[in-house]
Amino acid sequence: MSKPIVATTSLAGCFGCHMSILDIDERILQLIELVDFNKSPVDDIKEFTTMCDIGLIEGGCCNSENVHVLKDFRKNCKILVSVGECAIMGGLPALRNNIPIEECLHEAYLNGPSTKDANPDKILPNNEELPIILDKVYPCHEIVKIDYYLPGCPPRADLIWNALVALVTGDELKLPYEVVKFD
């Protein structure tokens, strides 16, 4: 029987959750026995080449590209998992959610201490090749259906491991108190 296939991505995240996946240490040897990877920064496969069983999503949606990738994941993965606070609630990028987008762009490109004198033509990024920034940062489950959630910043390696093993083997997921944390 072929192994279940996993895809992963980092949307508006910091790659901390992917680091936490690597934090399973030597269990990574068991992991490659257990699953195959498709589209993922782990193996640098850029596009889906087959239907996947599990998609791990890090980060929320802050621009049009994030939404595009997330919808692509929904289409190509049977089970989608929101991994980490940013995927679940927007996380730190969502700190801008109650500040008007114009004010954010002005602070970043016109008035910020590092850009104030460096941008004399007062250029704001506006090119069709660039993804369009959204009015606010959206949790993944407000864009597509998400099946499971793993909270944490990042989720503890044990939580990611326990969840992956439970999904692959069909055993019940064990959630000891110390693995479910919001920070």
Added chain:
Amino acid sequence: MNDQVKFTIDGKQCTAEKNTNLVEAAKMNGIYIPTLCHLEGVKPAGSCRICNVKINGRFMTACTTLVVDGMVIESNTNEIQELRKIIIETLFVSGNHFCPACEKSGNCELQAMGYKYQMMVPRFPYEFEEKEVDAKTTKLYIDRNRCILCKRCVRSIKSKDGKSIFAIKGRGHKAVINIDHKLANQMTDEEAMHAMETCPVGSILRKERGYVDPIGSRKFDHKPIGSEIEETVTVK
């Protein structure tokens, strides 16, 4: 001697002194009824509703109810646990609770409730409403993004001559906690620290303190909130 009354919580026989409120009475019998707004020794407000229990079949807040002989109380049933989880989720989406960026993380009672009830994601959409931060006083700042309007500070933090340092401004969904800058500036370091500890969340914070406790040695890192109450009885 005071009169003792007999009652049951989830079928367990309990006794307590007459006129004890139910949260304290349960505690004396080794049963934890979760609370956020309740503070021992302060007049109960019943504002957070986390301590909802069913008494003789009716929902009531345990902190505002005095125990009476023969009461039949349900607390840890699936129905009530689910109700409490809904309240916690509501609090998480109505404020801006960025746990990873909060100084109170790990010592926060709201977060600890999220852990206790294993909230993986709130079932409601996030509101991300704009809330103001007030950092005008010398020792404290108020971050209303995290406030759950439990009124612990309003009810219990007073100046030396008995004046309220904190108060509610506005009504309904516009209600916010306000701080009296003049009175707050007269607070001693200990009083300011006490105010921070009174706040169940990270809304009242001591300035120039930041992240003091490392991850792993904070209040709710290893044990769920209320476990110390449930442990006392198993030891006996």
